[in-house]
Amino acid sequence: MIWRVVATELVEEVLQRRLIAAAVVLAVVHLLLAPAAGAASLGYQARGVLAVGLWLSTLAGLGGAVFIGLQAVSGALDDGTAELALVRPISRGDWVAGRALGVAVACVLWASLVLAAWLPVGIGYGWLQPGLVAVWGALCLQLCLVGAWALFLGSLARPAIAAMAVGALVFAGVFADEVLLYASEAGAAARVTSQLLYAVLPDLDLLDLHAALVHESAVDIAGLGWSALYTACTAGILVSLTSRVLERRDLRTAA
Amino acid sequence: MDVRKQWPGGPMLLRGLSFDLAPGEVVGLVGGNGSGKSTAMGIAAGLVHADSGQIWLFGLPPTDPESRRGLGMVPEGSHLPPSSTIRRYLARMATLSGGGDVDGTLARCGLTGLASARMGVLSKGERRRVLWAQALVHRPRLLLLDEPFSGLDAESREAMVDELSARIGGGMAVLATSHRREDLDALGARLVPLERA
Numbered sequence: 001m002i003w004r005v006v007a008t009e010l011v012e013e014v015l016q017r018r019l020i021a022a023a024v025v026l027a028v029v030h031l032l033l034a035p036a037a038g039a040a041s042l043g044y045q046a047r048g049v050l051a052v053g054l055w056l057s058t059l060a061g062l063g064g065a066v067f068i069g070l071q072a073v074s075g076a077l078d079d080g081t082a083e084l085a086l087v088r089p090i091s092r093g094d095w096v097a098g099r100a101l102g103v104a105v106a107c108v109l110w111a112s113l114v115l116a117a118w119l120p121v122g123i124g125y126g127w128l129q130p131g132l133v134a135v136w137g138a139l140c141l142q143l144c145l146v147g148a149w150a151l152f153l154g155s156l157a158r159p160a161i162a163a164m165a166v167g168a169l170v171f172a173g174v175f176a177d178e179v180l181l182y183a184s185e186a187g188a189a190a191r192v193t194s195q196l197l198y199a200v201l202p203d204l205d206l207l208d209l210h211a212a213l214v215h216e217s218a219v220d221i222a223g224l225g226w227s228a229l230y231t232a233c234t235a236g237i238l239v240s241l242t243s244r245v246l247e248r249r250d251l252r253t254a255a
Numbered sequence: 256m257d258v259r260k261q262w263p264g265g266p267m268l269l270r271g272l273s274f275d276l277a278p279g280e281v282v283g284l285v286g287g288n289g290s291g292k293s294t295a296m297g298i299a300a301g302l303v304h305a306d307s308g309q310i311w312l313f314g315l316p317p318t319d320p321e322s323r324r325g326l327g328m329v330p331e332g333s334h335l336p337p338s339s340t341i342r343r344y345l346a347r348m349a350t351l352s353g354g355g356d357v358d359g360t361l362a363r364c365g366l367t368g369l370a371s372a373r374m375g376v377l378s379k380g381e382r383r384r385v386l387w388a389q390a391l392v393h394r395p396r397l398l399l400l401d402e403p404f405s406g407l408d409a410e411s412r413e414a415m416v417d418e419l420s421a422r423i424g425g426g427m428a429v430l431a432t433s434h435r436r437e438d439l440d441a442l443g444a445r446l447v448p449l450e451r452a
Binding site for chain 2: 001002005006008009012013016079080081083084085086087088089090091094248250251
């Protein structure tokens with residue numbers, strides 16, 4: 001019950017404050033891009049333009065997930081809304097768990113919104129395929145993973161600093177494969193460090209299925225399942241760490 | 256008892272603060288800027304950890320969630336989610352506290368007509384009244400007030416003093432801070448001075 005109340009507060013806050021308006025803007029951008037797809041004379045050019053649309057959706061989705069995750073803890077501590085909840089008879093761990101639940105729900109809703117913003121274009125050009133469900137699922141996982149990192153890093157720093165840290169982490173995740181390649185050729189100590197780094201870095205490429213949809217290639221469902229398991233484990237660890245950090249923090253900076 | 260707190264890199268703010276508070280009693284922490292009034296309030300609410308000393312709320316340390324079951328707090332700033340309506344917010348706060356009287360509190364704080372308004376559009380005085388309402392909605396046994404009357408007009412201030420007096424008469428204890436000695440005098444507070452660091 002406590003988790004639900006705390007989660008509802010966050011979902012209401014982030015959706016009403018920014019995300020619905022952002023989804024409308026995104027839909028307009030997609031519609032402006034649509035004529036470009038129509039003007040393309042060759043099939044692969046149209047596919048390219050549609051892929052750009054889906055890539056934009058993913059990018060907007062990730063930006064929204066960072067915002068949601070930061071608002072969950074860092075934002076609430078920064079603007080003081082956390083204070084009034086935490087003087088109630090609830091533990092900080094329960095509050096963090098409720099906010100994390102809110103991040104997950106908000107990320108799923110946001111993933112749905114960014115894909116819905118693209119749908120009119122997709123339907124208009126006949127790109128509505130069953131694989132879209134897998135793309136939606138993978139996008140939800142991507143956003144939840146990034147949201148969990150933002151939640152955790154937000155417990156350590158002010159929102160602006162935490163946002164930069166999440167951005168740096170996601171960027172570093174692009175090189176996860178290179179880290180693994182290095183691990184295979186490095187000495188024992190460096191191998192362990194590299195493998196640990198590979199496990200920690202969020203490799204979002206593994207969850208990016210929009211290219212598969214546009215080029216009508218098969219979706220690796222088993223791989224998606226493993227990615228879902230990885231996301232759930234990582235998010236669980238990050239939420240637990242956030243709770244521990246918050247238990248030790250002073251929640252008022254006024255001196 | 257003998258509570259001490261020093262913020263990292265800052266001066267020792269609280270140097271052995273000690274007092275007790277009985278049901279129906281009002282204690283006022285007085286001191287200038289930087290004397291540690293808000294820090295002391297944060298420690299009492301379980302938001303800030305004391306460096307040393309013992310604090311008990313209803314027989315439990317304030318870090319124990321159960322100790323906060325009878326606690327209400329009006330903070331100095333305006334800490335309200337802008338997209339929520341007043342009624343929904345109070346209902347949520349009441350649920351987190353284990354239950355409360357939302358409609359009665361709205362009426363007593365003069366917010367019935369604004370119950371469906373989003374908090375982002377409220378004036379400063381109206382937001383202060385919502386802060387009072389969230390602190391009173393679950394009928395607390397101990398109320399923490401940090402500069403409670405700032406931002407309230409004379410009429411609202413008088414109404415809040417009347418509401419507080421009635422509740423204090425009913426056994427509610429109050430720990431308050433204020434720059435204005437007359438605010439604490441209006442509540443009949445026993446004063447505890449804090450030295451400026």
